[in-house]
Amino acid sequence: MEVRTRFAPSPTGFMHLGGLRTALYNYLFTKKMGGKFILRIEDTDQERFVEGATDVIYDTLKGCGINWDEGPDVGGNYGPYVQSERKNLYLPYAQQLVEKGAAYYCFCTKEELDERRAACEAKGEVFKYDKHCLNLSKEEVQQKLDAGIPYVIRMNCPTEGESAYDDLVFGHIAFPNDTLDDMILIKADGMPTYNFANVIDDHLMGITHVMRGMEYLSSTPKYNLLYNAFGWEIPQYIHLTTVMRDSQHKLSKRDGDAYYSDFIQKGYLKEALINYLALVGWNPGTDQEFFTMDELIEAFDVSRLNKSPGIFDMEKLTWMNAKYISELPFDTYLEMATPWLDKVLAGKGIDYRRLAELMQGRTEVFNRIPDMVSFLAELPDYSIDLHTHKKMKTDPVIAKENLELVLPILKGIDNWSEQNIHDIVMAAIAESGKKNGAVLWPLRIALSGLESTPGGAFEIAYLLGKDESIRRVEKGLEKLG
């Protein structure tokens, strides 16, 4: 039988990393099994409609290389793939359940329920709908319906025994039936709840494997009751652990660390993000850590999915991102780095190509570039303490002496190429009998005003140009009295 899976996000306008990972795993699993991956938009909550939100979903998924075989934009034989476009389809199924006694009309108002819920909570009890409306006679129900009284349809859960199922990740899971609440299937506005639409759609779309976040672990028994009431086959369940920010918090909107777009804006590469995300909660069983999408598909195995929640480690992501950046074709790097260089160096006439060569191996995240290169635009105000360096065998006194040595040499260089600067200065150092470090450290400090820089003294001198380099060395000498 062909594997059919689905990713069913609700369009909120953002793609949460946890959701992205769910989509990824669905995709990897499906492709590995040679099945079909379906994208379905779950927009049954009219109050939360966000303009353009579906585009965010499309763009993110496509950008990451997660492609669907059926969906709102590409079609398929099981459409429509947007729940709001299927809204007329759910009520008859609910009515069918009412006829079978597996569901019933409920006329309790939201306000009444809220009150009862609050009262329950005040007493420290669990609120559970008391099946009040289940006791209504057929005639009473019809009367209310005829009178146009608003209603919802609730499922009629058993109150004894237990419901169990086998999850491909968590194994056997059992719930006592008396804890099951008679959840609402059809809302007062006629729309199905997520819970109901989900079951109907998964069945109608021929979904064989439901892979989703584990927040649904405890409502799954109720879904199964629904499948059974219809006489439908229950799909395989694969529940996924939550991606956490720390041991007790999920990745959240508030901390700006939850959305795909946050990371892209900061300058994380989508390949790195996908690669890293795949490893939070899953591992290949080998020491391999870097994967292309095809390699992930090849290596993916549901049995290697983890059962405990994983903390999203920004440090490791950043490390991985740096690796990905360093492996970028140089021209791609240059193109991607340019806007970031422009933030502080636009119009300064700096050789971006050379600078990019120096920067590529040191770029962890693109948004860190401006801070690393801004010294080229303007010499930072630095302390002469920077000239003290034990290992380079230099201090402010030696620095002054060596800067005085190197200044006229610099002035005498006609062809200001990096190679030329290097050769001429090195020759002068050799001739003076001084240590390389004792000259080059002060030079680099004078040129950059920074303890660490991308590139050494020669690279910086070249990038700065002759005039600016000389100006900075002179200024350095001034500082040293």
Next chain:
RNA sequence: GCCUCCAUUGUCUAGCGGUCUAGGACGCCGCCCUCUCAAGGCGGAAACAUGGGUUCGAGUCCCAUUGGGGGUGCCA
């Protein structure tokens, strides 16, 4: 509160009864390389939550405790 799931270094994890004096990676520390930093190379510190069982033998199986997650919406 009730239901349920989970539990190996700071983090991601390997481990599916003996091969574990617990392996890999990030991070951290040290050394080397080197005109700085980074990269790279080498090395180091760092974990089986606790208590009971089962077994000749437990990180691995069972139970309890503790800790954490999730659910408990006319949200998805």
